Structures are given as C-alpha cells and as structure tokens.
Amino acid sequence: MALIAGSNLGPYVVVERLGKGGMGEVWRARDARLGRDVAIKALPPEFEMDPERLGRFEREAKVLAVLNHANIAALYGLEQAHAQTFLVLELVDGQTLAERLAAGALPVPEALHVAVQIAEAIEAAHEKDIIHRDLKPANIKLTSDGDVKVLDFGLAKAFEGNGTEPNVFNSPTLSLAATAQGVILGTAAYMSPEQARGQVVDRRTDIWAFGCVLYELLTARPAFRGELVSDILASVLAREPEYSELPASLPPRLRDALRRCLEKNPKRRWQAMGDLRVELEQILADPVVDPTPAAATRLNRTALALAIIASAVIAASAAWLLKPAPRPTPKEVVRFFSPVNFSQLRATGRPMVALSPDGRYFAYNTSTGVFLRAMDTLTARPIPGTDTPLTGIFFSPNGEWLAYWSTALNALQKVSVGGGAPVTLGPAANPLGASWGNDGNILFAETDGIWRVSAEGGKPELVIKTDPGFPASPSLLPDGKTILYTFTTGTGADRWDQAEIIAQQPGGKPKVVVRGGSDATYVETGHLVYAVGNALYAVPFDPNALQTNGGAVPVVTGVERAAAVTTPSANYGIARNGTLAYLNAVTTTAAVEDTLDVVNRTGAVKALDVPKAMYRNPRVSPNGRSIAVETVTATGQSVIWVYDLAGGAAIRRLTQEGNNTRPVWSADGKRIAYGSDREKPQGIFWQLADGSGLPERLTSADEGYEHYPESFSPDGKVLSFARVKPPLGQDAWGLWTLRLDGPDRKPVVFFDLPSSNEFGSSFSPDGKWIAYASNASPDAGGAPTSFAIYMQPYPPTGVKYQISQNGGAWPLWTSGGRELLYRVNVTAGAEPRLNVVSITTAPVPAFTAERALSIQGFQPVVNNREYDVFPGGRDLLMVLPETRRENGAPPPAEIRTVLNFTEELKARVPTTQR
Numbered sequence: 001m002a003l004i005a006g007s008n009l010g011p012y013v014v015v016e017r018l019g020k021g022g023m024g025e026v027w028r029a030r031d032a033r034l035g036r037d038v039a040i041k042a043l044p045p046e047f048e049m050d051p052e053r054l055g056r057f058e059r060e061a062k063v064l065a066v067l068n069h070a071n072i073a074a075l076y077g078l079e080q081a082h083a084q085t086f087l088v089l090e091l092v093d094g095q096t097l098a099e100r101l102a103a104g105a106l107p108v109p110e111a112l113h114v115a116v117q118i119a120e121a122i123e124a125a126h127e128k129d130i131i132h133r134d135l136k137p138a139n140i141k142l143t144s145d146g147d148v149k150v151l152d153f154g155l156a157k158a159f160e161g162n163g164t165e166p167n168v169f170n171s172p173t174l175s176l177a178a179t180a181q182g183v184i185l186g187t188a189a190y191m192s193p194e195q196a197r198g199q200v201v202d203r204r205t206d207i208w209a210f211g212c213v214l215y216e217l218l219t220a221r222p223a224f225r226g227e228l229v230s231d232i233l234a235s236v237l238a239r240e241p242e243y244s245e246l247p248a249s250l251p252p253r254l255r256d257a258l259r260r261c262l263e264k265n266p267k268r269r270w271q272a273m274g275d276l277r278v279e280l281e282q283i284l285a286d287p288v289v290d291p292t293p294a295a296a297t298r299l300n301r302t303a304l305a306l307a308i309i310a311s312a313v314i315a316a317s318a319a320w321l322l323k324p325a326p327r328p329t330p331k332e333v334v335r336f337f338s339p340v341n342f343s344q345l346r347a348t349g350r351p352m353v354a355l356s357p358d359g360r361y362f363a364y365n366t367s368t369g370v371f372l373r374a375m376d377t378l379t380a381r382p383i384p385g386t387d388t389p390l391t392g393i394f395f396s397p398n399g400e401w402l403a404y405w406s407t408a409l410n411a412l413q414k415v416s417v418g419g420g421a422p423v424t425l426g427p428a429a430n431p432l433g434a435s436w437g438n439d440g441n442i443l444f445a446e447t448d449g450i451w452r453v454s455a456e457g458g459k460p461e462l463v464i465k466t467d468p469g470f471p472a473s474p475s476l477l478p479d480g481k482t483i484l485y486t487f488t489t490g491t492g493a494d495r496w497d498q499a500e501i502i503a504q505q506p507g508g509k510p511k512v513v514v515r516g517g518s519d520a521t522y523v524e525t526g527h528l529v530y531a532v533g534n535a536l537y538a539v540p541f542d543p544n545a546l547q548t549n550g551g552a553v554p555v556v557t558g559v560e561r562a563a564a565v566t567t568p569s570a571n572y573g574i575a576r577n578g579t580l581a582y583l584n585a586v587t588t589t590a591a592v593e594d595t596l597d598v599v600n601r602t603g604a605v606k607a608l609d610v611p612k613a614m615y616r617n618p619r620v621s622p623n624g625r626s627i628a629v630e631t632v633t634a635t636g637q638s639v640i641w642v643y644d645l646a647g648g649a650a651i652r653r654l655t656q657e658g659n660n661t662r663p664v665w666s667a668d669g670k671r672i673a674y675g676s677d678r679e680k681p682q683g684i685f686w687q688l689a690d691g692s693g694l695p696e697r698l699t700s701a702d703e704g705y706e707h708y709p710e711s712f713s714p715d716g717k718v719l720s721f722a723r724v725k726p727p728l729g730q731d732a733w734g735l736w737t738l739r740l741d742g743p744d745r746k747p748v749v750f751f752d753l754p755s756s757n758e759f760g761s762s763f764s765p766d767g768k769w770i771a772y773a774s775n776a777s778p779d780a781g782g783a784p785t786s787f788a789i790y791m792q793p794y795p796p797t798g799v800k801y802q803i804s805q806n807g808g809a810w811p812l813w814t815s816g817g818r819e820l821l822y823r824v825n826v827t828a829g830a831e832p833r834l835n836v837v838s839i840t841t842a843p844v845p846a847f848t849a850e851r852a853l854s855i856q857g858f859q860p861v862v863n864n865r866e867y868d869v870f871p872g873g874r875d876l877l878m879v880l881p882e883t884r885r886e887n888g889a890p891p892p893a894e895i896r897t898v899l900n901f902t903e904e905l906k907a908r909v910p911t912t913q914r
Contacts, residue, residue, distance in 0.1 A: 003027055003042060003084075010081035012040060012088070028091060038076060042086040061087055066128050071121035073141070073149045092149045097137035097213070105220040108247060112254070112284040115214050117148035119277035122210060126203045126273055133201070135209035136190045137216060188232040189222045193264045196233050197333075204266040207273060211261025219245045223262065230894075231378070234336030237264075238899070253283050264332075331578070331900040338373065338380070340364055342586050342893035347391030347407075349566030351433070353895060355573030355581040356399030361417065362573070362581045362895060363402060365393050370402060372417055375579070375897070384419030392567075396436045396455065403442060403455075405431050412442060412453060426453040426460045432567045433473035433486075433519070443474040443483060450474045450485055463506040470495070472568050473519045477543050481505050486518040486568050494637055496561075496568035497532050498656065503546045511546050514539065516653060518568030524576065525902050526911040531570035533633065534559050534585045535611035537650055540911040551649035553909045557611040558585045560893075578902035586893050596629060596643075598870075599878045603854040610643060610651045615879045616864050617662050621669045624871045626689070628654070628663035628672050640674050642689055654691055662864075664709040665689070667716035673698065675708040682706045684721060684738075699738060699747060710735075710761045711770070713794075717741045720750065720761040720770060733757040735772055737794075750796060757787075760810040760865065763794070765817040769841060770794045773809040773822070789822050789837075791845065801845050803837055810865035814873030817841070821853075821869065834867070834876075 003025060007014045012029040018039065019026045029040045061078035064087075068074070074090040097114070100106075106114065118140060125132060132139075134152065141149045192208035194201055215223040223241040226232040241262060246255060257279050263269040270276045344366045345352045355362045363372045364380075369387040373380035383402065390404040390413070403414040405428055412425040412434070425442065428451075434444035441452050443463075450464040450471055464471075466487060474485040483506070488499035501514035513528065514520065517537060520530040528541035528548065536556040540549040560583040562569040572582035594615040596608045608627075616630040616638070627643050638659040643651040654660075658678030665672055666686065673686035678695070684707045687695040699721065701707045706724045713719075719738045726732070734752025738745055751758050756776035763770055771791040789804040789811050803811070803820055811822040814836075821836045834855050838848040855876070866879040898904070 003040075008081075009040065009084060009086060010079060012038065012081075014040065031088075037091045039073075039089040039091040040086050041089060042084055058085075067125060067130065069121055069124040071117045071148050071150055072124065073151050090149075092141045092143065092151070094141050094143040094149075097140040097142060097217075100142055101137055101216060101220050105247075106217050108218065108250060108254075109284070111214070111217040112280060113146070114142070114148055114217060115210075116277060116280050116284060118150060118210065118213065119273055119280060121148065121150040122206050123273040123277055126206070131201065131203060132206050132209070133195075134187055134190075135206055135213060136187050137213060140213070188229045188236070189224050191233070191236055192266075193237055194266060196236050202266075203273065204269050204271065207261055207270045207276065210273070210276070211258055214258055214261065215241055215246075218247060218250065218258075221245060227378075228337070228339070230337035234334060237332065238334045238336075251283055253279070257283070331903050333901065333904050334899040335896065336899075337894040337896050338362075340583075340893045340895055341366075344368070345893070348563035350392035350405070350562065351394065351567075351569040351571055352560075353571045353573070353581065353583045354393045354395055354402070355575055355579065356395040357397050357576055358399045359575030359577040359579040360399050361395070362897065363393055363395070363417075364583070364895060365391065365404075370404075372402075375899075383415060383417060385415050385422055386419075388422075392431060392434060392569075394434055394436060397438050401436075401455075403434065403436055405434070405444075412444065414455070423457065425455065425457045428460070432470065433569065435473075435475040437476035437480075439476065439480055443476065445471040445474050445485060447471075450483055464504055464510075472496075472499075475521065477503065477522055478524075479543065482543070482546065484513075484520055484522060486520065488518070493565055494633060494639075496565060497633075497653075499568065501528070501530055513541070513546060513548060514552075517552075519570045519572075521572075521574055523574050523902060523905065525906055527905055527909060529555070529574060529905075531559065531561065531568065531572075533611065533613065533631075534561060535613075536570065536572060536582075538905055538909045540909060549911070550909075553650050554609070554611045555905060555908055556580070556582065559583070560585045574901065578900045580898040580901035582896055584894050584896055594879045594881055596627070597878050597880050599855055599876045599880075600874060601853050601855070601876075605880065608643070608645070616866065618866065618868050618877045618879055619663050619665055620868045620870050620877050621665050621689075622667060622871070623669055626669075627868075627877055628665060628689070630661050630663060630674075640672065642672070642691070652691065654687070654689070655695075660685075662708045662710075664712065664719075667712045667714055673709040673712075673719065675706060684709050684719070698740075698745065707736075710759075711763045713763045713767045714765055715767060718763075718767075718794075720763065721747075722759050722761070723747075723752065733759040735759070735761050735770075750794075751792065751800075762811050762813055764791075764813050764841070766841075768794060771803070771811040771813065771820055771822075773811065789820065791820075801847075803839070803847055804835065804850060806835070806850060808835065810867075812867075812869050814869045816873075819873060820847075821873075823865070823867070 003014050005014055005016055011033045012031055015028040015030060017025060017027050025042050027040045029038050031038050058078060061075065064075040073092050076088040078087055122132060139151045141151060143149065190209040190212045192201065192205040195205055212223045224232055224235040226235055257276065260270050346365055346367045353362065353364045361372055361374055363370050369382045370393060371380040372383050389407045391407055392405045394403050400417060401414045402417055403412060406413045409424065410427060410429060412428045413422040414425060415422045428444055429446055431444040431446060434442055436442050436455060440455050442455050444451050447470060449462050449466040451460045452463045453460040464483060469487055469489040472486045474483050477484055482503050484503050486499050487502050488495045490498050496518040498516060499518045500512045501517055501520045502510045503513050504510040514530060517530040517532050520528055522541065522543060523529055526540055527538045529536055529538045534557065535554045536559055537552040538555045539552040542549060560571045574580050595612055596610050596615055596618060598606045598608065614632040616632060618627055618629040620627055625645055627645065629641050631639050631641060633639065638661040639653060640655040640660045640663050641651050642654050654672065658676055660674045660676045663672050663674045670689060671686045672689050673684055676685045682701045683697055684699040685695040685697050687693060699707045704725060706726065708722045708724060709719055710722055711720045717740055719740060721736055721738060723734045723736050724732055735750040735758045736747045737750050738747050750770065753776045756774060758772055758774040761770050761772040769791050771789060773787050774790050775787045787807055787809055788802055789808040790800050790802055792800040804822065807824045808822040811820050814821050818838060819836050820839055821834060823832050824835050834853045835850045836853060837850055840846045868877045870877065
C-alpha cells in the first residue's frame with residue numbers, strides 16, 4: 001500500500017515523508033507504545049508483492065540487526081502491518097553530509113573529526129563481516145551535536161536502484177551484473193575500480209569509498225567527475241583525483257593517507273579500516289609538521305641510510321642486469337561510452353564509425369557531416385568539408401586523413417582530419433568496404449572483385465576478380481601482399497553470417513580461413529576478429545601460414561551491423577595500441593536481448609559464455625554436457641545452435657537453410673530434431689548434433705498445418721510432436737506421435753480434441769506416461785477452459801489425470817520421474833513462475849500439492865518453453881532477459897571504447913604469440 005501522512009502502520013502513526021528513492025520510502029513516524037519518534041523505511045509499492053524483494057529485505061534486516069555502534073543508525077525492528085513490510089529505524093535529525101557540503105568544504109580539523117567517526121562506524125561493520133558497498137555523503141548524517149550517523153548499511157546489497165535521480169554524483173545504487181564473477185554495486189562517483197569491473201569486492205572497496213568521502217570533505221567536490229555515469233566510471237578506472245584542489249595547509253600525513261585510500265590496486269590500498277582510523281586519530285592529535293631541527297635530524301639519518309643502500313645497489317647491479325627481464329605487467333582495461341544520436345547517423349548500410357589505426361581518434365558519420373573525437377577530449381567536433389553526401393568512412397594509417405566514398409561523385413575521396421577541401425582519389429561505383437594500407441594504397445571491394453588505388457590518387461586497378469558473388473571488407477595482412485576479405489554467394493538476410501573470410505594474393509588462389517563470418521580484422525596479438533550477427537568473435541590466426549589455430553570465442557556482444565545487409569560492416573575498429581571502438585547494437589528488431597543461464601532452484605544464476613541474442617527453446621542434451629537452442633535474428637530467421645558446456649569453443653550454428661525451430665535431443669544425444677520450412681511441405685527434420693551429414697525429414701505436415709517436435713521416449717523409438725494450425729487460437733494445437741522404428745513412420749493421434757489446444761508433451765523417464773498442457777475440460781464434452789497440466793498413459797488408454805489446479809503449461813519430468821515441473825501464468829505479458837509437484841505413478845498416480853520454485857524473471861514467451869532441466873533436476877537451463885526496452889524502443893546509441901582491449905583479448909583467446 002502507498003503510505004500517506006496520518007495513516008497508521010500498526011502502533012506507528014505516519015507523520016511525514018523524509019525521502020524517497022529506488023531503495024524505498026523513508027517516513028517520520030510516532031511509536032505510540034514507547035512515545036518516541038522513529039524512522040520507517042518501507043518497500044516501494046511496486047515491490048510489496050515481490051517475494052524475492054521481500055526475502056532480501058528480511059535478510060538485510062537480520063544483517064543490520066547485528067550492528068550496534070554509536071555512529072551507526074540503529075535498527076529497532078522489521079515489522080508488517082496492512083500487508084506492508086517495513087523497517088523501524090532510529091530517527092536521526094540533522095543534515096546529510098551531502099547537504100552540508102553544498103555550503104562548502106569543512107575546515108581540516110572538522111573534516112578529520114567527521115572522518116574519524118565515519119571510520120569508526122565502518123570499522124565496526126567490518127568486524128561483523130559487513131561491507132557497506134554504498135558509502136557516500138548522502139548516506140551519512142550530521143546531528144546538531146556534530147555527531148556522525150552512517151545510514152543504510154547493507155541496503156545496497158538488498159536492492160537494485162532504478163536510477164531516476166538527475167544528480168549523477170548521488171545516483172542510486174547501480175546493479176549491473178549478478179554472476180559468478182561478482183556483483184557490481186555502488187554509486188558511480190564512490191565506486192571502487194574493482195566494483196566498476198564487476199569483480200568480487202571486499203572491505204577495501206569501503207576504504208576506497210571512504211577516501212572519496214574524505215576528499216569531498218576537504219574540497220566540497222567529488223574526487224571523480226563526469227557529465228554521465230559512464231564518464232565518471234571512466235574517471236574512476238583511468239584517472240587520478242585533482243590533488244591540487246586539496247587545501248595547501250593539509251598535513252602531509254593526511255595527504256598520504258588519502259592517496260593510500262584511493263590506490264586503484266587494492267593490494268596497495270589501506271588493508272584495514274582500523275589502521276586507517278588510528279592514522280587519522282594521530283593526525284588529528286598532532287596535525288602540525290615536525291619542528292625543523294628534529295626533521296633535519298631525521299633527514300640526516302635518512303641520507304646516511306640512503307648512502308649505505310646506494311652502495312649495496314651498486315654492488316648488486318651487475319647481478320641484476322644478468323637477470324632475465326620480467327614479463328610486462330598487463331595494462332589496465334578501461335571502458336567508456338560516448339552517446340550519439342542514432343537518428344542523425346547517415347548511410348547506415350555502410351560503416352558509420354571508424355577508429356584511427358593509431359588509436360588517437362574515432363569518427364562517426366552524421367547527416368550534418370563527420371564528427372571526430374580525440375581520445376584525450378570529452379567532446380567531438382565536426383570535420384569541415386564533410387557535410388556533402390558521403391559514406392563508408394575509414395582512416396589513413398597515421399590517423400591524419402579520413403577517406404570515404406562520395407555518393408554524389410561516385411568516387412573515393414579523402415579529407416584532412418583538421419578539415420579542408422576534399423581530395424578525389426579515383427572513381428568507385430559502389431564499394432562494399434575499403435581500407436587504407438601501410439603500402440600507401442587503398443583497397444576497396446566492388447561487386448566484381450577487389451580494387452586498388454593509390455592514396456595519392458590515380459586510376460583504380462582490379463587486383464582480385466571474384467565473380468560470381470559479393471566481396472567485401474578488404475584489408476592488407478602484415479606481409480604487405482596478402483589481402484583479407486569477405487566473400488559470399490548468398491542473397492538472403494543472413495548472407496554475411498554465411499559468408500567466408502578469404503586470404504588471397506593478387507594472381508594467387510583464394511584460401512578460406514573462416515567459414516561463417518564477415519568483416520574480419522587482423523590484430524597484431526595474433527588474432528583474427530570477425531563478426532557473426534551482433535557479436536565479434538576472435539580466433540588465433542597465423543598470418544604466415546594463413547590458418548586459424550583453435551576455436552573461435554565470442555569477445556564482444558551487442559555490435560551494430562550495417563542496415564539492410566547491404567555490407568557486412570560491424571561498425572568496429574581495433575587500433576595498433578590495443579584500443580577497440582564500436583557502435584552498440586540499436587536497430588535489432590528484438591524487444592529483448594537475452595542471455596542463456598544455468599539457474600539452480602534457489603534462484604542463483606550462472607551465465608553461459610555465449611553472445612546475447614533473442615534465444616528461444618533451450619534444450620539440454622541427455623548427458624547434460626551440451627545444449628541446443630534456437631535464436632531469432634534481427635530479420636526474423638530462426639536458427640538452431642549447439643554449445644558445449646565444457647567451454648573452449650564458441651557456440652556453433654547447426655542449421656543453415658530456412659527457418660528451423662524448437663530443437664529436441666534424441667534419447668541417445670546423437671541427433672537433434674526440429675521443425676523446419678527448409679523444404680515444402682513444412683515438417684520435422686533431424687540431423688547429427690556434431691553437424692556432420694545432411695538433415696533427414698521425419699514428417700511432412702498437411703496443407704495448412706505445421707509440425708514441431710516435443711519429446712523422445714527414453715528408448716528413442718517414439719517422438720511426440722505438436723500438430724499446429726496457424727494462426728494460433730482454438731483448435732490450433734494437437735498432440736501426435738511418430739514411431740521411428742516402424743517401416744512407414746506414420747504419425748498417430750495421441751490427444752487432439754476439436755475446439756481445444758494440447759501441447760508441450762513430455763515423456764516420463766520410464767516411457768509409460770506423457771504429460772502435457774490442455775485447455776480441454778476434463779468432462780466428456782471437452783469444452784475449452786483454462787489451461788492445466790495433465791498426464792496419460794502411453795500408449796493411450798483413454799484415462800487421464802489432472803495434475804495442476806492453478807493453470808500451467810510446458811511440463812517436464814525431473815528427478816527420475818518423481819516430479820513434474822511446469823510453468824504457470826502463460827498469458828501474454830504476465831510474469832511467469834515455475835511450479836513443481838511430487839508424483840508417484842505406481843500402483844496408481846498420486847500427487848502432492850503444487851509448490852512454487854524461487855525462480856523469477858525468465859523470458860515469458862507464451863508459445864515457447866524457455867527452460868529445460870539438467871539431469872538430476874537441481875539445475876535449470878533458462879533464457880533470461882538482459883535488457884527490457886520500454887515499449888519496444890531501442891536502447892540509446894553509444895560509441896563504446898575499450899582501452900587496452902587486446903589485454904582482454906589475449907586472456908580470453910590465448911595464442912602462442914608473445
């Protein structure tokens with residue numbers, strides 16, 4: 001319920017609202033029993049019926065209850081009234097530290113006095129193994145007596161903020177990931193580097209945040225700043241605070257203590273808040289620099305010690321020089337985002353974004369001209385002379401020139417990055433990608449082959465003829481002779497995902513180095529990076545032998561591709577200094593980007609290392625080692641993929657032609673069956689899961705119908721399938737079976753009543769029962785009613801048992817046939833959940849009451865089963881929505897830059913190259 005002033009919550013009379021945010025609403029209230037004022041923190045109304053939120057709220061209350069310290073706002077209790085769950089807290093009157101700092105910095109002695117109290121509070125929490133995770137001035141109150149009260153311990157862990165505040169320095173807690181790698185929690189301006197990277201955090205992350213607060217106490221300015229949250233995070237990861245802003249009179253020991261708080265490497269940071277608190281107390285007690293004579297004495301002693309050390313260093317230098325050089329420390333990977341207006345980008349069928357090979361600039365093409373941003377600046381500027389119609393931008397090797405195709409002149413041109421009159425290089429009819437090589441020539445692809453023209457201008461020459469087909473994206477390999485390019489003979493929407501990446505010298509024979517990918521770039525780390533769908537893959541590559549060495553691995557997801565598949569452009573670039581820049585995916589037609597995850601029954605999630613996509617119908621192999629899954633591309637094509645859960649290899653495409661949907665593993669795990677329209681009529685096909693051999697037809701649907709496989713009997717002899725009559729409605733679905741060991745493989749009706757729907761069939765592990773969903777009433781008439789889960793013997797005897805009483809669809813047998821798991825709330829737009837029923841089938845079927853699993857938030861697609869069960873029944877394979885887009889609106893466009901990306905690339909895709 002929504003609280004209002006004057007309302008009652010049990011014995012508490014609500015007086016006035018003190019604040020509201022993503023974490024909850026805070027109200028002043030009067031405790032009628034004890035005659036005291038308290039603070040009440042209530043769940044936001046939208047979370048009141050959320051079991052997960054309530055559970056986390058209660059767990060956090062138990063954590064807060066163990067804290068008892070004068071500088072921590074006390075928890076009085078966790079209570080419920082009128083279906084409202086709320087915390088009863090100590091009411092702390094006074095200003096927040098954020099409100100106090102709005103009037104200016106604190107004097108150094110006062111700042112130290114406040115800092116020591118904050119440190120005492122955090123130290124007390126750490127002694128109870130509690131990490132605050134969201135320490136910031138807005139969570140610290142100053143009473144009228146000058147005492148400090150730290151608020152909201154642990155709530156950052158309990159809640160995920162929705163970030164509606166305009167002040168990014170006081171933004172709500174961020175929650176960007178919840179995986180085995182850790183949880184990113186905190187407010188951007190006070191977030192430690194390890195939080196920003198999504199690593200597991202410990203007490204030292206509070207010490208970092210404390211350093212940010214201390215800096216702000218002394219300067220009244222945040223230590224890390226930016227216009228957007230992404231700018232602030234980039235500052236946290238890559239820049240140092242402006243220590244010059246600190247007061248000139250600051251004691252040197254305090255300056256040093258602050259620097260140690262803000263060490264980006266946690267190992268070099270203060271390791272315990274208690275040690276830091278002792279240091280601050282000593283500085284507070286004696287803030288003045290030592291008198292000159294004593295200081296001079298120490299200097300003399302130090303000089304003597306240094307002289308002795310210097311002698312030892314000289315004596316050891318020869319031995320030191322003979323030591324092998326240590327391996328260089330990997331450079332820090334830093335990410336930052338630069339928003340762009342996607343609607344103003346032009347020529348979307350060609351590359352819209354370019355990165356200079358030296359990594360100094362990136363550029364993007366807009367309707368008003370090309371904009372250039374240097375990596376050391378915060379804003380982009382237009383390049384004068386680029387406001388004419390142009391497309392397909394790319395840089396010179398030294399980054400001083402930008403080249404492109406002039407659509408008005410049908411010619412290649414270049415312009416200085418400083419602006420000026422464009423220079424025409426030569427005619428070009430319709431280039432499908434171009435690049436500027438170190439040899440002083442430009443390669444570009446036309447429909448008949450690869451052409452070359454001097455970067456100083458001249459007559460283009462055809463160097464590789466490729467008819468018939470479409471070449472694209474040519475570039476020169478390090479030997480200066482071999483050309484890497486994409487080639488396809490396809491014409492469909494997925495032609496570039498089915499393309500070949502070829503290496504070839506002029507006059508030589510083509511060599512296919514990658515099948516199924518496009519828009520490749522050779523990286524000096526010994527990798528070939530290329531695009532498939534909206535993802536970038538990397539594979540070790542030997543440019544001398546012209547061959548890959550190992551499996552491809554997805555390294556970047558969510559990359560914008562060229563519109564209308566005109567070219568294979570993936571709008572990305574990798575510079576020689578290891579920088580990556582790319583345009584994030586915006587135009588995909590998917591309303592939701594999904595991830596594939598392993599989820600246990602408690603709701604814990606482990607993400608699989610596969611690209612984000614619109615996933616459908618995930619299925620686990622009988623041995624639990626592989627999965628099959630369907631994706632729906634941006635153009636609406638359905639494709640079946642296979643992924644080895646052991647890792648080490650990328651997800652692999654199984655089907656190539658037509659729309660292929662609803663994969664099902666055969667009982668022996670060797671084949672995958674699926675519905676397909678690859679040939680007329682539509683029907684069910686199966687093929688070997690390793691991709692060898694050709695698909696084999698199992699069924700042919702009658703005119704106006706479609707067939708989709710659902711379950712194999714445990715002996716592999718029978719396949720149950722759905723016979724569907726589009727458009728979906730009443731009498732659209734029916735259950736049929738197909739014997740695979742018979743001579744004619746003739747489909748047989750299992751249960752297909754008129755004017756009703758039956759679907760989601762699942763064989764029991766002993767093969768004697770089939771469970772399914774139906775909206776046919778259990779009476780003789782079979783009139784349509786709400787869906788429920790039923791089971792019947794196989795072969796059918798006319799007997800059926802209703803399992804669920806509260807709806808249900810897509811049942812699965814788990815735990816060796818001792819349970820039935822199924823989905824409820826299957827209507828469009830409803831939030832789904834999973835129920836389970838314990839079951840025995842002998843001597844007669846018996847069932848327990850339905851109970852819900854602690855799993856929420858999976859992808860609700862009405863006519864698909866977006867989950868499967870691993871052998872044993874404890875873990876599920878699920879499709880989880882990564883990003884929901886409001887009303888189907890696309891996400892904001894950003895040019896995403898990753899500094900030192902090649903460090904990440906080498907770690908994820910090892911090569912033999914040093």
